[in-house]
Amino acid sequence: MEINELEEIDKTVKGWLRESRDNVLRNIDTRLTVSTKTSRRDLVTNIDKQNEKFIVSKIREFEPHARILGEEGFGDKVDSTKGRVWIVDPIDGTMNFVKQRNHFAIMIALYNDGIGELGYILDVIGNRLLSGGPKIGVFDNGQPLTPIADTALKDGLIGLSGPMVLNNEFNMVDIAEKSLGMRIYGSAGIDIISVLRGELVGYISYLKPWDFGAGKILCESAGLKMTTIDGKQLGMLSSTAVLLATRNAHRDVLTIVGK
Template structure:
């Protein structure tokens, strides 16, 4: 059954409160020693804070919405193999390398989906204390202030957020895309790259993303007239990894022409 506006606003209020509570905990951790481990390799890190944050979200979500499933990056949620019903998708620290090395430039993200469709998203730029939050039914906000729809700029008129490895290896004509844009920006956090597009600072973002990297963003981007697709313009599979393109409608068309040759 489709969620109503009242239900989504309840989720919004709860998630923003959780993020503010976790932000305080994160700042307190900066005075302590982090436990850092590798996952798939030395550049794929996980810390005790990632794990503690996800456990916090899982406990809060189970109490708030006990019938829902939870998909979390660190595996403390549920085994999820279907988009049926309500699904919460959680990234407890997005940009863990930045978190460890810089104590800055990282995010937290929570997305809520109903039968595969986005109904709510929240991305917190932790160190700047700004939460982008909302969804298709209630609009998109930054700390409660409405976010205007970004100008529909072309690729040549804007900056692109891109993954360095994609450009270096020229995956799917990334070097041509970078050359056609006004320039390239690398933030090291999908959440911050998505915020840059939401805020109209960049016209697009391209990277390999997993469900928790894009779930919240999609719920915020699409209501503002921005497009989220695979690099060749197809719909995303929200339960698998994709080479994802986020962009203004005009920049997406410009990029698809390059990708499709």
């Protein structure tokens, strides 16, 4: 895709996100209906659904033949990476959303033939938008992102998935102990923003395409590495344990995982 077109899409998506944020904030205190999906920790609310419908309708209006992969299923069944694919997470970190009314994100990604073109992660309460892609660059609330230092695991804090730590999957306890400390925030979007802003040297969690679709585009554009936990390439439609880190911390984590 060409820069001109990407810049026009970029402006449009930012408009959807502003509207989407306003909708969520307007309804957050008054109209929350919570139900569980696969377990007591896997939640969905009426606002997740409303917000996905809203974003999907905006995409369809803008691009009638778009293929859309959405967490709550209001998009399409997408099983090939061919052509343009939009990925939507209407509320990432639904547990935080329900229990904290804080620390959750709205995420949108645009891929073309499996290649990431544009990614958006909006920290709704913090009102911080990470946006951009490989061709237009990465922005933090509209300002070019500060270059990220290539910090080693031992010199940084690492964001982890709580369940992976409790079960010590992939030597997660060792990884935490080699770092300066683990942090658990409970939202892929919030964790990925923290890595992009240099607050964490990495992030490890089981993720689905809507959890990492936008982050992968932003992080790779910013010089970070995002792969499976064993260092393999991460497909746009994968659901797997994901390792995002600076190049140095990525190497450090792989050594510990492989032990």
